[in-house]
Amino acid sequence: MIDNQERKAEYYKALVEKKSEYEGVFYVGVTSTGVFCRPTCPARKPKYTNCEFYETAQQALLASFRPCQRCRPLSHPNQVSDIVRFLVEAVEQNPEKRWKGHDFRALSIDESTARRQFKKRFGMTFVEYARSRRMGLALKSIRSGEKIINTQLASGYDSSSGFRDAFSRIMGAPPTRLDDSRILKAAWLDTMLGPMVAIADESELYLLEFVDRRGLESEVARLRKRMKAAIIPGQTVAIQSIERELTQYFEGTLTEWKTPLHPIGSPFQQSVWDQLRQIPPGETRSYADIALALGKPTAYRAVAQANGANQLAIVIPCHRVINSSGALGGYGGGSARKEWFLNHEKRGVSNK
Template sequence: MISLKRQKEYYQALIAKDSQYEGVFYVGVKTTGIFCRPTCSARKPKFEHCEFFTTAQQALLASFRPCKRCKPLSHPNQVSTVIQKLVEAIEQNPEKRWKDKDFAALSIDASTARRQFKKRFDMTFVEYARARRMGLAIKQIRSGESVIETQLATGYESSSGFRDAFSKVMGAAPTKLGKMHLLKASWLDTPLGPMLAIASEEALTLLEFVDRRGLEREIERLRQKTKSAIIPGRTPPIDSIEGELKSYFKGHLSQFKTPLFLLGSPFQLNVWDGLQQIPYGETLSYSSLAAKLGKPSAFRAVANANGANQLAIVIPCHRVINQNGELGGYGGGLTRKQWLINHEKQHRV
């Protein structure tokens, strides 16, 4: 039974279309018999016409049918068929320079492709395809091919055009490639909303909910500290963490094994190691964590290091709460933090 206080909280989230509540609750509309996710764009009902549920199954058992607009039985922000088709086409021919006729051949409107890619990846389809070509160019140059050979192989007739496009995506000219690293970024759908994963070929470097405040600054700091270019794509660690997250959200996994690359001060690294020692399904206060680390008076510094964690869920900063039992802070939002704590308590052995 959801308390009246919590129902009012959920209703305010529904009015605000707050993405932090995705997967946390569903709302049934008594006047229409339909149930929706919190971010549904449909006209909002009055509070007295709402019935709230913590799972889609509960809504179905209460005789509500799923909304055709927000599709509450699918993951939030799930990749559309348009994006799936275009990403697959890019992978089949990454050197291709796309024109309007190419979209027409796939029965896709070019403006639709632009809009959906912008919403999903914060870049247009053309920018995505260009970044993919530049990733291929890096691989070819590093394997020993000359810049001119790579330029022609990636579809650029002009050396200046290739150099400008390369510099725009990578932040440096092709001739300076030896000093650069390459990271790849991909969206991962989860029941609590989409997450952004960034990784090298060897390790995961960032995992955050895409609506986290300040995420763009985090990504820029990561790029500068690692002297890396970040482009769309997949790597083995991204494939690994995607599979592990699916198992985690089903309650089948309590410890992640995807290799991690942690970028922080010695103190931060010590705190993050301490976070990983908190057992699944349990919580610890900031002061207790500080004491365990041998720094009992440094609980504020511990809290700051906790907030600087760039690997949400995997390094479980959500398991740290205030001494008085209140949640404290969480970059992904307190609603998600409470959901994660409840989820782990429910599924711990």
């Protein structure tokens, strides 16, 4: 979600005036209706306080907004094919559905064609689109912070059982079994680079990831299994702490991460993560540099694997590790975010 107040004011003015030159630049989510729109939507304009602005349709979907039926934001800039339109409508009819190959065959739609057309039109495959919509709905419960899981999951949805299943697949918290497990709390955190999910107990942070990170569901499942814990929506002291510090980080005012962490990994992984935390803001290291610092100069591939296994994004700064060639290298949250973090931190250092 875009939090810059000047940018939000600019986008709201463009929305009110229906400026076509902003098409594709932003999407607006309307909290009072739960829909997201194009800048030129013909519907009555919402109040400024009810608007949330996003750079991509996927961000709006992940924030639990559904496409507006009047301006059809997923049809821009050109009219979409019948296949794309049909599948978008199918997702809205059953947003909790997990699509499989036989579902396409039942509709006489070629799965590869759907993948290709969605990728060309929206920059994501159909499965990614459907998953974004499903994740947005499931994590809406986290964002609301309700404490009574059964009431929360059953309210406001056509298929309460479907939503309960979707939430359980993502967070691993079957409501009927919560009393039998250790409890961790999960919260939705909005940042200027997209929503994140934080999982913690009262005192320590276990996971901090962008919601659209590939493999997030598997990460949560591993955490739940390792800790033998159920994960439910809620707030803890550790979550409130990391939320404050994230705000300071993005504002460029954070001097030190103080939220207690509980990273879960092998002794080697822990040693790699300790090295990452020693990289000063504004600087980078290569995988080979980390291996050398550990006294294992040939273990750079293992370092890379440990780097990728980090479940505490930003706080344990795996984004500060690049290739020996100087190339950015991979990053679970996406290369664009990695580049943004590095530039942001360099600016912070130069301004001190």
